[in-house]
Amino acid sequence: MISQLLTKNHLCWMFIFCISIFLFACNGGSSASQSAQPVSALVKSIYPSNNDTDIGIATPIIVTFNTNINESQISAKLVDINNPQIANNIDLNVSGSGSIYTFTPANGLLTNTTYQLTLRDVNVSTDNPTSISTTFSTQSNYTIFTTSGKYKGNLIGSTASAAAGADAICNADVGNPDTSKYYKAMLTASSERFACAADNVCGGLNSQDWVLQPYSGYYNVSNQLIQSSSGQSIFAFPLAIPFDIGDSNVWTGLTDNWGSSGDGDTCKAWTSSSGDKNGKCGRLGQTGVKSISNDKQDCNGDRRLYCVMQPTAVLVYPIMGSTTTDLSTAISVRFNMVGGVNSATVNTTTFSIIESSTNQVGQQITGTISASGSVFTFTPSAALKAGKTYYVNLSSGITSNNGVAITPMVLTFFTAGETKLIFVTQDSWWGDLQEVAKKAGLDYTTGVIGADSLCAVDSQCPAGKICKAIISDNDTRIACILSESGMPLCGSSYAKDWVLTPDTDYVNTSGVFLGTTNGVGIFNFLGGFQFTTPLSSSGKQWTGLAGNWTSVDKGTCEKWTKGDSGVNQLGGLLGYPDTVDYKSIGSGNAGGCSQYNYDNGFDKYCITDDIDGCSKRSLYCATQ
Numbered sequence: 001m002i003s004q005l006l007t008k009n010h011l012c013w014m015f016i017f018c019i020s021i022f023l024f025a026c027n028g029g030s031s032a033s034q035s036a037q038p039v040s041a042l043v044k045s046i047y048p049s050n051n052d053t054d055i056g057i058a059t060p061i062i063v064t065f066n067t068n069i070n071e072s073q074i075s076a077k078l079v080d081i082n083n084p085q086i087a088n089n090i091d092l093n094v095s096g097s098g099s100i101y102t103f104t105p106a107n108g109l110l111t112n113t114t115y116q117l118t119l120r121d122v123n124v125s126t127d128n129p130t131s132i133s134t135t136f137s138t139q140s141n142y143t144i145f146t147t148s149g150k151y152k153g154n155l156i157g158s159t160a161s162a163a164a165g166a167d168a169i170c171n172a173d174v175g176n177p178d179t180s181k182y183y184k185a186m187l188t189a190s191s192e193r194f195a196c197a198a199d200n201v202c203g204g205l206n207s208q209d210w211v212l213q214p215y216s217g218y219y220n221v222s223n224q225l226i227q228s229s230s231g232q233s234i235f236a237f238p239l240a241i242p243f244d245i246g247d248s249n250v251w252t253g254l255t256d257n258w259g260s261s262g263d264g265d266t267c268k269a270w271t272s273s274s275g276d277k278n279g280k281c282g283r284l285g286q287t288g289v290k291s292i293s294n295d296k297q298d299c300n301g302d303r304r305l306y307c308v309m310q311p312t313a314v315l316v317y318p319i320m321g322s323t324t325t326d327l328s329t330a331i332s333v334r335f336n337m338v339g340g341v342n343s344a345t346v347n348t349t350t351f352s353i354i355e356s357s358t359n360q361v362g363q364q365i366t367g368t369i370s371a372s373g374s375v376f377t378f379t380p381s382a383a384l385k386a387g388k389t390y391y392v393n394l395s396s397g398i399t400s401n402n403g404v405a406i407t408p409m410v411l412t413f414f415t416a417g418e419t420k421l422i423f424v425t426q427d428s429w430w431g432d433l434q435e436v437a438k439k440a441g442l443d444y445t446t447g448v449i450g451a452d453s454l455c456a457v458d459s460q461c462p463a464g465k466i467c468k469a470i471i472s473d474n475d476t477r478i479a480c481i482l483s484e485s486g487m488p489l490c491g492s493s494y495a496k497d498w499v500l501t502p503d504t505d506y507v508n509t510s511g512v513f514l515g516t517t518n519g520v521g522i523f524n525f526l527g528g529f530q531f532t533t534p535l536s537s538s539g540k541q542w543t544g545l546a547g548n549w550t551s552v553d554k555g556t557c558e559k560w561t562k563g564d565s566g567v568n569q570l571g572g573l574l575g576y577p578d579t580v581d582y583k584s585i586g587s588g589n590a591g592g593c594s595q596y597n598y599d600n601g602f603d604k605y606c607i608t609d610d611i612d613g614c615s616k617r618s619l620y621c622a623t624q
Contacts, residue, residue, distance in 0.1 A: 042066060042528060043119065043358050044099075044516055047321045048136035049389055049412040054311050055138050056216035057110065058228035059321075061092075061103040061117055066516035068098045068532040076103050077118045080110065081135070090115075099513065099532070108228065111141050111217060132358070141219045143309045144186070144226060146244040146284060148175035153251070153267025153279050153299025155185075162270035163192040163209060166251075170307035171338065177221045178309070180404075182336040184211040186292075186306040188253040188260040190269040195234055195258045202258055203233035204319045209334075211308040214321075218308070220244065234258045238287040243306055249281040249297050250304045256289035267299035275300035282306070310336035312406050313394055316375060318413040325416045330379040331392060333411070337374075339402035346376050350397035353378055356389045357503060357519065387417035387503030387516065417505040417516055421623040422470070423460040424536045424577055428616035431542065431572045431593030432563025447560025448477045448497070451542075455621035460509055462623060468499040470585075470620035472544040472551035473559040479522055479549040488548040491520035499622050506622070508535065522549045525582035535584060535620065536577035540591065542617045543575040547582030557593035567599045571611055575620065591617060 044066040048055045061078070071094060078090040091106035109115065115138070120131040147170065156165040166185030170176070176183065188194045193209045196202035203214055212218070212233045218226045220241065227239045243250075253266035263269045267279040275298050283294040284304075297303060316332040318324040331353060335341040351369060356362035367380040384390065392411040399405045429436045437443065437450030442457065444450045451469035461467035472478055477497045480490035491502075500506075502521045506514045514531050518524045523531070526548055544556040555573035557563060562570050571590030576583045592614035596604035606614035 042069060043132050044387075044417075045358065045389055045414055046117070046119075046132075046134045047412065047414070048134065049391065049410075050134045050136070051391070051410045052136040052412050053407075053409045054140075054213075054411070055109075055136050056213055056228070057108050057138050058105075058217065059109075059215040061105075062321075063101050063103065063119065065099045065101075066518075067530055068513075069101075071097075071101065073122060075120045075122050077120070078103070078105065079116050079118075081114050081116050108217070109138050111138055113138050139213075139216055139311070140309075141223055142213070142216055142311075143177055143181075143221060143223075144218050144243055145175055145177055145183075145221050145307050146246075146248070146250065147173040147305045147307060149173055150248075150302035150304055151251070152273035152302060153270060153277060154273040155251070155267075155270040155305075161189070161192050163187075163189040166270065166305060170305060173305075173307065176307070180338060182310045182312075182338050183307040184209075184310055184336070186211050186308050187251055187270070188266065190260075190263060190266070192269075194260045195254070196232075196260070199257055199259060200232075203231065204322065205317070207233060211310070213311060213314070237289050237291075239291060240287070242285050242287055243282075243291055244284045246284040248284045248304050249294070249301075250284060250306055251279055252282045252292050252306065253280050254282065254292045255280070256293040258292070261293075265296055272299050279303075312336060313409055313411070315392060315411040315413065320411050320413060323414040323416050327384045327386060327415060329384065330377045331390070331413075332375055332377045333392065333394065334375045335398075335406075337400040337404070337406070339400045339404075341374060341376075342399045342401050342403075343371050343376075345397055345399045346371070348378070350395045351376060351378055352393045352395075353380065354391040354393060355385065356391065357387065358389075362391065384415050385503070386415055387505070388415050390415065417503055418501065419505045419507060420501065421460075421462065421465075421467075421509065422506050422514060422535060423458070423467075423509050423621050424539065424541065425454060425458045425618040425621060426460070427454070427458070428539070428618040429454070429542075430563030430595070430616055431557030431560060431570065431591075432565065433542070433557075433560040433619075435561070435563065435565070446473070446476055447557070448473050451560060451619055455619060458621060461621065466624040467621045468624055470499055470545075470622055471542060471560070473556045474544065474551040474553050475559055478551065479545065480520075482550050488526075488550050490522055490549060495521065499624065508533070523585070525585070531580040531584060534578045534580055539577060540587075540612065540615070540617055541575040541577055541620050542572050542591075543585055543620065544573050545575065545586045546573065547586035547588065549585065555590055562593050564594045566594065567596045567604055568594050569597050570594070572617070574612060574617065577620075587612075591615060 042065045044064045047062045092103040095102045116135045118133045156162045159165040170183040195210050197206040212229045214231050214233045217228045227235045253261045261280040265280045277299040278296040281297045282292040283290050314334045316334050353365050354362040367378050370377050394409040396405040434444045434447040434450040437453040442453035451471050455467040455469050480488040481494045500521045502519050504517050523529045544551045557572040570593040574587050574591050575585045576587045589612040591612045598605040598607050
């Protein structure tokens with residue numbers, strides 16, 4: 001019987017697909033079931049990242065997944081690996097939803113301590129747990145001291161700028177509690193140094209050479225915690241304790257919300273000691289806003305300075321822990337070293353950049369280094385890649401001009417995943433996509449090109465964008481092939497003219513995040529991936545694909561060239577858009593390429609015992 005041929009081919013494909021799932025699961029420790037997915041397959045990024053240093057003690061741990069998950073799917077454990085004898089885990093407050101979750105230590109972290117965060121899948125047997133871990137170390141005790149000496153409003157001295165002059169005073173002051181560390185003055189100085197670009201717009205790129213780091217703990221000279229800074233690198237009031245005892249005035253130039261008072265209230269940007277000029281002062285002994293912004297004092301009077309210990313190096317741009325969309329960016333680091341950094345020791349060996357992503361071995365990128373004062377810039381030879389983690393590695397080969405080597409540091413930033421669109425065509429067709437495109441006056445060189453043409457003219461394809469069909473003919477367009485052992489092999493070495501790009505965020509026409517492709521340009525269903533929402537609520541799509549992204553000749557309507565032109569027994573593999581797992585791409589079912597698949601000499605029929613009907617189908621399309 002004619003339909004038996006289709007049944008045989010269909011069963012053959014199902015056997016291959018099931019075997020590949022089995023092998024993939026055995027070799028990869030995962031299965032196609034969402035309930036048995038490994039956490040490591042779902043994590044897109046973690047911050048702090050593995051081996052990060054100088055992490056502030058109030059830093060929240062942010063985990064981004066490549067699909068939406070429920071909090072109940074994972075458990076998080078944070079341990080102090082410096083003290084393995086401590087049995088209890090550190091309590092974490094969990095917030096977030098969808099694809100981003102934040103784990104905040106309930107009581108803050110300790111300084112100079114190494115921690116390990118482990119995310120574990122709660123749905124997997126404890127006999128064979130799946131997990132992913134990151135290890136990071138925290139900051140030292142950043143000290144704030146008040147100068148013993150008092151100084152008039154002209155702070156510039158013999159230096160190039162007022163901020164540099166104030167810093168020099170801090171480092172030379174007899175009250176400096178640790179002369180091996182570099183200190184900066186906590187004040188605003190025109191465009192040279194400020195905490196906030198506008199009211200409540202502070203820290204990071206909204207500041208300039210600011211002296212506080214985000215989420216970091218600051219201590220007095222007795223190692224008592226004054227306060228931890230916010231994510232905007234400022235303190236919320238009241239402080240836990242005053243910066244220092246006494247009631248002296250301290251030059252700051254700050255407003256009560258960490259803004260800049262302007263040159264009129266900063267002794268003419270700290271260049272004047274005239275009695276007819278004023279400078280904004282804070283007051284010692286205070287825990288509220290008066291500690292930084294109490295009143296104006298004449299510039300001829302003698303006042304103290306607040307001095308803040310600095311990390312040895314700070315990632316200036318991109319900001320540490322941030323995600324940049326600028327793939328052409330250079331990477332800049334500011335060194336804060338007593339005696340200054342020895343520029344001859346900063347090179348692409350001691351200042352290197354590693355490009356990585358979750359579960360992939362990092363690759364060092366090439367580039368050149370330039371310097372401007374204490375800021376050194378690594379300019380990559382090629383553009384950065386989207387959806388990656390970049391580790392800035394500073395080795396002990398970097399020394400100060402005094403010959404003191406730095407402690408190795410790792411500072412991390414991320415690049416945003418590229419965002420592209422997936423949509424379902426509004427029209428549907430039989431399997432002869434080449435002929436359909438030809439009749440419509442579109443490009444029809446092959447069946448796949450015909451499918452691309454139909455995507456391109458769909459009204460959902462954005463103006464100025466190229467849209468192509470997520471479809472395979474097992475010849476000119478292939479996502480993955482099967483190895484001799486039945487394992488799917490994907491990526492540039494095996495794919496042909498594939499339309500999904502690696503490490504890319506895809507959204508639907510409503511802008512809803514669907515998921516992120518992996519490093520070989522597929523959604524890893526067999527590793528547990530699921531779309532955050534169905535691609536459509538109804539219909540069925542021509543794909544020519546199995547759920548493992550491979551394809552077979554018998555499931556492509558003869559390379560999408562045969563359709564409603566008489567009776568045929570051909571089948572085309574279908575995706576079910578109302579599902580979110582592998583069935584969305586490869587349902588395991590084929591549809592008839594034409595309206596009929598059986599002719600008994602008297603009438604024509606579509607026998608559906610072994611196929612999913614004989615109907616027109618639509619296409620999945622993706623922007624390029």
